[in-house]
Amino acid sequence: MSSPSLPEETTVLTEELTADVLVVGGGPAATWAAVKAAESGASVVLADKGWCGSSGATAAAGTGVWYVPPHPEAREAAMASREGLGGHLADRRWMARVLDQTWENMHEVASVSRYPFPVDERGEQLRRGLQGPEYMRRMRVRVQRAGVRILDHSPVLELLLDAHGAVAGAAGHRRQADRPFRVRAGAVVLATGGCAFLSRALGCDVNTGDGYLMAAEAGAAMSGMEFSNAYAIAPEFTSVTKTAYYSFATFHHADGSVVEGAGSTRGRSVIARTLLAEGRVLARLDRADEAQRRAMRLGQANFFLPFDRLGIDPFTDLFPVTLLAEGTVRGTGGVRITGDDCATDVPGLYAAGDAATRELICGGFTGGGSHNAAWAMSSGTWAGRGAAAFARALGEGAHRRRLTPAGGVGLRPTGTPGAADGHREVTEAVRREVLPYDKNLLRDGAVLGPALERLHDVWAVARAGLRGHGKDAMRARRAAAMTATARWMYTAALAREETRGMHKRLDRPHQDDPGSRHRLVTGGLDTTWSVPETGAALPVGATAAVAAGVAR
Amino acid sequence: MIEVVSDSRCVRCDICVKVCPTDVFDRDADGLPVIARQSDCQTCFSCELYCPVDALYVAPLSGPAPEGSPHRDEAALAASGALGAYRATVGWGGGRRPGSTRDANYRFTAGMTGQPGARPAPLPEPALPPPAGLGEYGA
Numbered sequence: 001m002s003s004p005s006l007p008e009e010t011t012v013l014t015e016e017l018t019a020d021v022l023v024v025g026g027g028p029a030a031t032w033a034a035v036k037a038a039e040s041g042a043s044v045v046l047a048d049k050g051w052c053g054s055s056g057a058t059a060a061a062g063t064g065v066w067y068v069p070p071h072p073e074a075r076e077a078a079m080a081s082r083e084g085l086g087g088h089l090a091d092r093r094w095m096a097r098v099l100d101q102t103w104e105n106m107h108e109v110a111s112v113s114r115y116p117f118p119v120d121e122r123g124e125q126l127r128r129g130l131q132g133p134e135y136m137r138r139m140r141v142r143v144q145r146a147g148v149r150i151l152d153h154s155p156v157l158e159l160l161l162d163a164h165g166a167v168a169g170a171a172g173h174r175r176q177a178d179r180p181f182r183v184r185a186g187a188v189v190l191a192t193g194g195c196a197f198l199s200r201a202l203g204c205d206v207n208t209g210d211g212y213l214m215a216a217e218a219g220a221a222m223s224g225m226e227f228s229n230a231y232a233i234a235p236e237f238t239s240v241t242k243t244a245y246y247s248f249a250t251f252h253h254a255d256g257s258v259v260e261g262a263g264s265t266r267g268r269s270v271i272a273r274t275l276l277a278e279g280r281v282l283a284r285l286d287r288a289d290e291a292q293r294r295a296m297r298l299g300q301a302n303f304f305l306p307f308d309r310l311g312i313d314p315f316t317d318l319f320p321v322t323l324l325a326e327g328t329v330r331g332t333g334g335v336r337i338t339g340d341d342c343a344t345d346v347p348g349l350y351a352a353g354d355a356a357t358r359e360l361i362c363g364g365f366t367g368g369g370s371h372n373a374a375w376a377m378s379s380g381t382w383a384g385r386g387a388a389a390f391a392r393a394l395g396e397g398a399h400r401r402r403l404t405p406a407g408g409v410g411l412r413p414t415g416t417p418g419a420a421d422g423h424r425e426v427t428e429a430v431r432r433e434v435l436p437y438d439k440n441l442l443r444d445g446a447v448l449g450p451a452l453e454r455l456h457d458v459w460a461v462a463r464a465g466l467r468g469h470g471k472d473a474m475r476a477r478r479a480a481a482m483t484a485t486a487r488w489m490y491t492a493a494l495a496r497e498e499t500r501g502m503h504k505r506l507d508r509p510h511q512d513d514p515g516s517r518h519r520l521v522t523g524g525l526d527t528t529w530s531v532p533e534t535g536a537a538l539p540v541g542a543t544a545a546v547a548a549g550v551a552r
Numbered sequence: 553m554i555e556v557v558s559d560s561r562c563v564r565c566d567i568c569v570k571v572c573p574t575d576v577f578d579r580d581a582d583g584l585p586v587i588a589r590q591s592d593c594q595t596c597f598s599c600e601l602y603c604p605v606d607a608l609y610v611a612p613l614s615g616p617a618p619e620g621s622p623h624r625d626e627a628a629l630a631a632s633g634a635l636g637a638y639r640a641t642v643g644w645g646g647g648r649r650p651g652s653t654r655d656a657n658y659r660f661t662a663g664m665t666g667q668p669g670a671r672p673a674p675l676p677e678p679a680l681p682p683p684a685g686l687g688e689y690g691a
Contacts, residue, residue: 050573059573060596064661074668116650118658128658128667133601133642134650153575175575200614205594206573238612239595244660248674256683284683287674295672299657301641302597306612309623309634318683370661 012470015174015181017149018399019045020391021384022170022183024156024211025191027056028373029353031139032105032380033189033387038146040388045183046148047172049155049192049474050206053140056193057329057354058132058376060203061242062300063369066361067106067128068099075099082371086332086363087500088517089224094360097340101378113138130373131301132203154181155210155474158407159188159218159349167218167348168401175471186391186398187348189383190215190335191376194328194354195485197434198427200239201232201324202302208478209328209485211355215335216484217406220344221523223336223357223533225485226492226503227364229440230330231272233264233283236320238306244368245296245303248288252318254280269504272323272437282318325435330366331502332358333489336521341386342379348390350383352376359519364501408525409459410466410480411473418465423479426466429458430482434489443493444506452490456528459483463526484525492522495530553593554600554610555617555624557585558635561607568599568608590616597638604645606636 021037023030026048034046048055068078079095106127109115115138117125143150156172160182169184192211196204212222232241246264251271253259259281262270274281288296293315297304307314328334335344335351337360342350353376362371391398405411410423433451434440462483468476496503499511522530554576557568564583573596578588587593593610600608611623622628629635643651662669 050575051571054571054596054598054602055573060598062655062657064657066667068667078667116653118653118655126655126658128661129655131642131652131655131657133598133644134652152570176569200594203573203594203596205592237614239614240612250678252683258682284678284680286678286680287676289675289679292672292674295656295659298651298654299660301651302638305597305638308637309612316680370667 012179015179017045017181017183018185019043019149019183020186020398021045021189021387022047022185022187023189023191023384024170025056025193025353025355026050026052026152027191027193027353028058028136028139028376029355029380029383030189030191031136031143032377033191033350033352033384034143034148035146036381036384037189037388038148040385042186042388042391044146044148045151045185046143047151047154047156047170047181047183049153049210051152052143052150053136054133055206057203057207058373059136060302061132061369062129063132063373064129065102065106065127066099066370066374067102070100070103082362082365085365085501086359087365087512089359089363089501089519091360098361098374098378101381102374105377105381109135109138113142133301151181155477156214157473157477158405158411159214160184160403161218161406162401162403165219165346167346168398168403170214171405173470173473175474178471184399184403186394187350187387189350189352189387190355191352191380191383192355194331194334195482196327196329197325197431197482197486199325199327199435201234201326201329202239202241204326204329207329207354209481210478211351212335212488213409213477213481213484214406215344215346215349215351216523216525217408218346218349220346220349221336221521222333222488223519223521224331224359224364224492225328225333225488225522225530226496226520227359227501228328228331228333228489229443229502230326230366231268231323231437231441232326232330233268233271233321234324235306235312236322239324240303240306241324241326242300242303245285245299246283248285248292249283250286251321252282252284254278254282256318268323269442271321272441275323276438281321283321284316284318285314286316288315323437323441325440327434327489328485329354330368330372332362332364332366333492334358339386340382341389342383343386350387352379352383364503366502407477409463409484410468410476413463413465413467415464417467420469420472422466423468423472423475426458426462426479426483430455430479430486434486440489442506443504445494445497446507448490448494452487452494455483455487455490459487459526487528488522491528492520492530495520495522553590553595553613553616554587554608556609556626556629557587558607558626559584561605561635563605565604567602567604571602572599601639601642601644603639606639609635
């Protein structure tokens with residue numbers, strides 16, 4: 001190998017695997033990618049940081065699905081309803097193909113996985129929602145039956161590149177066996193989820209932007225990173241988010257008076273301001289009638305766990321609420337997609353689910369669960385098939401390529417390595433800049449600018465000295481990935497000098513200037529950049545250098 | 553966060569060690585899962601849901617429950633029926649019907665983004681009078 005290898009690789013035997021397609025991640029997008037790659041005839045390894053089946057934002061929750069019958073009027077309404085909200089950045093062609101693919105995949109959820117859907121009075125299955133634990137348990141079974149080799153508790157730490165810069169595998173660490181592993185692959189699908197900065201939003205702590213960092217190190221760009229300020233309502237001190245149900249809430253000050261204008265959709269910033277000013281907002285789901293209360297109980301199975309276990313009746317008692325950051329998990333930013341097969345700027349690298357940008361169907365406005373769920377199964381399908389086709393085209397030589405590891409920050413410090421627990425300090429420094437409502441939710445250029453400078457400083461320190469060994473390598477890389485993600489978020493948020501979609505700039509309240517109806521492509525490692533998307537493909541591997549000259 | 557692993561109920565099947573997405577458990581010398589990295593627990597309730605013998609309890613708090621908290625009292629939790637309650641709701645375990653067949657969440661997503669049906673509208677006014685006593689949260 002031409003680059004320095006990791007120190008531990010020399011002392012512990014590395015587990016070496018070979019596959020046509022490596023899927024990184026273990027949630028909906030990853031499992032669909034693995035199944036569809038295998039059905040295309042590829043040998044597949046799926047490596048997940050956690051456990052495929054319980055990992056990710058879907059497995060712990062319940063989600064709607066953007067599942068619309070193939071009737072022209074219904075499909076038209078489904079697409080039209082999102083365009084304005086998303087700031088006219090979505091793409092009708094992509095919306096149509098996601099609706100088609102989701103229709104097909106939900107049929108497979110019923111017929112192949114035999115998901116126990118509820119039925120209506122005529123006995124017809126109602127397929128507009130999925131309960132996470134049931135859905136993902138069945139997806140894991142389907143992945144296994146497809147012959148995919150699953151590596152649980154095996155965080156991938158970095159991508160491996162061939163001599164031409166194509167992605168040709170990945171390396172990581174099997175944390176329960178405490179042993180490094182390496183997968184040579186014809187192509188790699190990143191389905192690692194979004195980034196919620198360890199906010200404890202339900203199921204999201206495994207979503208720390210790992211795939212974004214690895215993609216960028218290989219030369220890929222991001223898109224839509226300014227749409228990264230989603231916050232969910234949850235009872236204070238708990239993890240259980242289900243913002244949709246709070247449309248049945250009234251919100252109160254600590255003295256019991258009503259917080260005017262507070263709400264779950266338009267009024268979330270009012271809740272944020274009240275929390276900042278007064279430290280406490282109380283809620284009560286007192287606008288739900290009896291039938292609605294019963295229906296809520298039968299929706300997300302764990303929504304009522306905190307209430308039941310804390311002795312609160314949320315329909316009659318006031319309880320304190322908080323807002324938990326969901327970053328790009330419910331935002332729409334992620335790795336830029338350059339083809340219908342969910343290819344990225346780098347050959348051999350595909351992105352799916354929340355690891356990819358969801359602007360193509362949501363523009364700049366969160367799709368809540370429904371759109372993200374539809375996107376995960378659709379993009380996973382396309383990425384899995386695309387990766388399988390790429391690997392097939394490589395032929396026999398695919399596994400004889402000379403590999404170079406692409407990982408930098410957190411693995412190969414440029415200066416003197418710092419303390420073993422240096423990841424803690426980096427993580428906290430990043431969280432201080434991205435979690436507060438008065439920085440990320442209520443955005444203002446005068447605040448974002450200095451915050452971004454501090455994040456650049458965090459990066460510089462991490463790049464020079466952050467390093468984790470063995471099991472701790474995952475923590476170091478996670479801290480690095482969150483740092484990179486935060487910098488791309490604020491670089492893009494400063495570049496978009498207007499209000500559009502969920503990106504609301506207090507200092508730029510002007511909305512939807514037709515001259516700004518373009519997506520922002522963002523990237524860079526030591527220097528970050530953000531440029532309007534022109535439609536032309538960015539030069540592979542040279543995006544940072546080229547665009548840095550334009551942007552900074 | 554995960555607070556209770558019941559030694560008497562646990563059958564040492566290791567399922568919780570495997571399914572925890574954030575790798576919170578280790579096994580002790582007797583094979584009993586121990587909460588080795590509680591601060592990594594994301595309070596997703598997965599371990600509790602997958603436990604076949606209702607031996608685990610996840611307190612609904614994102615931070616550790618204080619000493620003496622009822623959320624750490626196995627006997628009290630067992631007596632209250634909290635152990636295994638979530639698994640029963642999801643409908644996992646022998647002889648149970650999957651909770652997803654009773655899922656009514658589609659009602660709340662109906663009418664959104666062009667989907668069929670009409671979403672239930674919240675009542676225009678709270679069904680309850682303005683709060684009088686605020687209890688422990690009013691201070």
